[in-house]
Amino acid sequence: MTSGDVILVTGGSGLVGKAIEHVINTEPEGSRFGRKPGEAWIFAGSKDGDLRDTEATRKLFEKHKPTHVIHLAALVGGLFKNMKYKATFFRDNLVINDNVLHTAHLQKTKKVVSCLSTCVFPDKVTYPLDETKIHLGLPHQSNFGYAHAKRMVDIQNRAYKDEFGDNFTSAIPTNVFGKHDNFDLEDSHVIPGLIHKCYLAKKNGTPFVVSGTGKPLRQFIYSEDLAKLFIWQLREYDNVEPVILSVCEDEEVSIKEVADTIVKAVGFEGEYTFDTTRADGQFRKPASNKKLMSLIGDFKFTPFEEALKETVDWFTKNYHNARI
Numbered sequence: 001m002t003s004g005d006v007i008l009v010t011g012g013s014g015l016v017g018k019a020i021e022h023v024i025n026t027e028p029e030g031s032r033f034g035r036k037p038g039e040a041w042i043f044a045g046s047k048d049g050d051l052r053d054t055e056a057t058r059k060l061f062e063k064h065k066p067t068h069v070i071h072l073a074a075l076v077g078g079l080f081k082n083m084k085y086k087a088t089f090f091r092d093n094l095v096i097n098d099n100v101l102h103t104a105h106l107q108k109t110k111k112v113v114s115c116l117s118t119c120v121f122p123d124k125v126t127y128p129l130d131e132t133k134i135h136l137g138l139p140h141q142s143n144f145g146y147a148h149a150k151r152m153v154d155i156q157n158r159a160y161k162d163e164f165g166d167n168f169t170s171a172i173p174t175n176v177f178g179k180h181d182n183f184d185l186e187d188s189h190v191i192p193g194l195i196h197k198c199y200l201a202k203k204n205g206t207p208f209v210v211s212g213t214g215k216p217l218r219q220f221i222y223s224e225d226l227a228k229l230f231i232w233q234l235r236e237y238d239n240v241e242p243v244i245l246s247v248c249e250d251e252e253v254s255i256k257e258v259a260d261t262i263v264k265a266v267g268f269e270g271e272y273t274f275d276t277t278r279a280d281g282q283f284r285k286p287a288s289n290k291k292l293m294s295l296i297g298d299f300k301f302t303p304f305e306e307a308l309k310e311t312v313d314w315f316t317k318n319y320h321n322a323r324i
């Protein structure tokens with residue numbers, strides 16, 4: 001990358017986009033993850049252009065003339081929303097991705113890093129997940145619209161490379177959490193949902209009830225760590241093959257450990273139980289970060305407890321402006 005580069009981050013107003021903005025603005029200038037002299041970073045949300053609309057996408061690219069794109073924008077939602085709106089999740093994401101990638105191609109953008117998700121992996125697969133297993137079987141029924149649309153990005157990246165030589169690639173994060181997340185009680189991911197529940201339990205003096213047994217294991221990545229990994233991938237990784245962006249498999253945590261850590265961070269001292277009549281979901285779906293670690297060299301992930309405490313503190317302070 002060189003001076004004068006313009007990096008457009010689609011989905012720049014969301015959880016991951018805001019974290020990239022924070023890292024670029026707070027890491028020392030010129031450092032591995034900091035802003036390079038002469039670089040311009042543009043963080044675009046949907047109000048800057050609806051990427052389902054080809055003309056709006058063209059205008060956004062015309063306006064900023066990005067040399068590089070980190071493509072995060074997506075219709076994102078929890079399990080319930082994914083199950084209910086499969087066609088919408090499929091079509092909106094397919095169209096957003098097609099508009100962004102084709103416009104980037106037409107405008108000769110030097111590089112695009114698009115964001116997939118571990119949901120793209122087959123439902124029936126051998127663990128741990130790794131970058132070679134994306135297309136080995138059907139994704140889970142519950143989110144097959146979202147998952148299939150995301151999978152197609154990998155196909156598009158390869159097709160644009162083979163036909164036109166475009167430098168498009170993708171990242172596959174595991175479960176992300178952090179400041180600026182969606183903390184909606186009905187339609188959020190597990191960590192922001194539990195933080196909000198626990199916050200209300202403390203405020204209202206009511207029990208904190210966690211859905212399920214608390215036994216399933218997950219890999220969580222702090223949005224600010226993920227932001228650094230996206231910046232690394234944009235600057236230092238030139239290959240169409242996706243990279244899983246995750247903590248190590250040994251760092252899986254149980255939902256009970258998540259809830260315990262939240263209880264501590266919130267300072268909740270009331271009744272705390274598990275509603276075992278609610279479904280648990282898959283027990284575990286570990287993903288390997290071997291490829292990432294072999295390429296990036298030295299990288300320190302923020303300890304889970306510290307990252308969760310920062311998230312809880314942010315939520316408590318920003319309760320009235322947060323997405324709830």
Ligand code: NDP
Nearest residue numbers: 011012013014015016045046050051072073074115117176
């Ligand atoms: P958020 O829901 O926090 O943000 C989504 C972003 O996409 C927002 O900036 C939103 O803009 C934008 N967006 C949505 N629809 C459109 C549209 N039609 N046109 C333009 N912009 C649009 O999501 P995350 O930050 O959590 O997700 C970022 C990426 O990471 C996504 O691709 C997601 O699939 C992926 N991912 C997320 C995981 C997670 O645990 N959160 C796990 C794995 C992958 P606005 O808010 O302004 O409307």
